[in-house]
Amino acid sequence: MSRKKMVRFAENEVNPNVIQAGKPIFETIKGHWNDSQFQNQNPIVVELACGRGEFTVGLGREYPNQNFIGVDIKGSRIWKGSSTATAEGITNVAFLRTQIQNLSEFFGEGEISELWITFPDPFPREGDEKRRLTSPRFLDMYKPMIKSGGIVHFKTDNTGLFDYSLELVKSREDIEVIAFTADFYQSEMKDxxxxxxxxxxxxxxxxxxxxKYLKFRFIA
Incomplete structure (x- = not known):
């Protein structure tokens, strides 16, 4: 491991906006994000596969009356978003270091108001469908965590993954498609x-x- 990574990992261990294994809050945070992490009752918005946290932190700047949590397994990437939020005094942003397939271990029923799935690995091979973050397996996992009427946003550059995801959500009786576009920056939604x-x-x-962008909600 490089010295730079070692320094970043050490900072993650003490940064209060990073929730990861080894911290007591990691074991008790499920159902208690508002009270234990943010000390408010504002809506919780989660970004999956947040990487360096640019989007999570950016949303935190724009919406100070909401709480934002970026989820990723890469500690060195999370460090960047965590450090930016700390330096700017952004207190409504946090990062959860875990595998996304373990998400249900960290969020209680209806605890999430909005979910963002931003540029995930497309896993294009047919045998890898269950690993896609918009596959039935993951949609079924997200559903109980998102409050009634809560929005799911999905953005990707991959046409195959977008078409797969759009066809799938349209086919489900428990999902309402709100909007979609194959050219987001030429759409009225970009602003x-x-x-x-x-x-x-x-x-x-x-x-x-x-x-490409897709917006939907669970309705049953």
Whole structure:
């Protein structure tokens, strides 16, 4: 392990906005994010596969009356978002270091108001479908954690994953599709995101890739 990573991991261990194994709160946070982490009752918004946390922190800046949690397994990436939030005094942002398949261990029923799935690995091989973050396995996991009427946002540059996800959610009786577009930055929805881009979204956009976006909710 490089010295830089060692320093970052050490800072994650003491930064209060990083929830990870080894901290007492890691074992008790489920159902208690508002009281234990944020000390308020504001809505909780979760970003999956948050990477360096650009989007999580950006949303935190724009919406001080909501709480934002970025989820990723890579401690060195989470460190960047954590450090940025700390340096800017953004107290409504936190990061959870865990595998996304373990998400239900950290959020109680109806604890999440909105969920963002931003540029996940597309896992294009047919045999890898269950690993896609919009597969039935994951949708069924998210459903009880999201409050009634809560919104799920999905953004990707991958056409195959977008088409798969859109077809899947349209086929489910327990999901209502609110909006979708195959060219987000040419759509009327782009201003709702305040120009906040992840590192990978900027990379894809700069290469001319069209960003796809899907917005839906669970209704039953």
């Amino acid at each position: 709702d995101h305040h120009g906040i881009k992840t590192k990978y979204e900027k990379l894809f956009s700069d290469k001319g890739e069209k960003i």
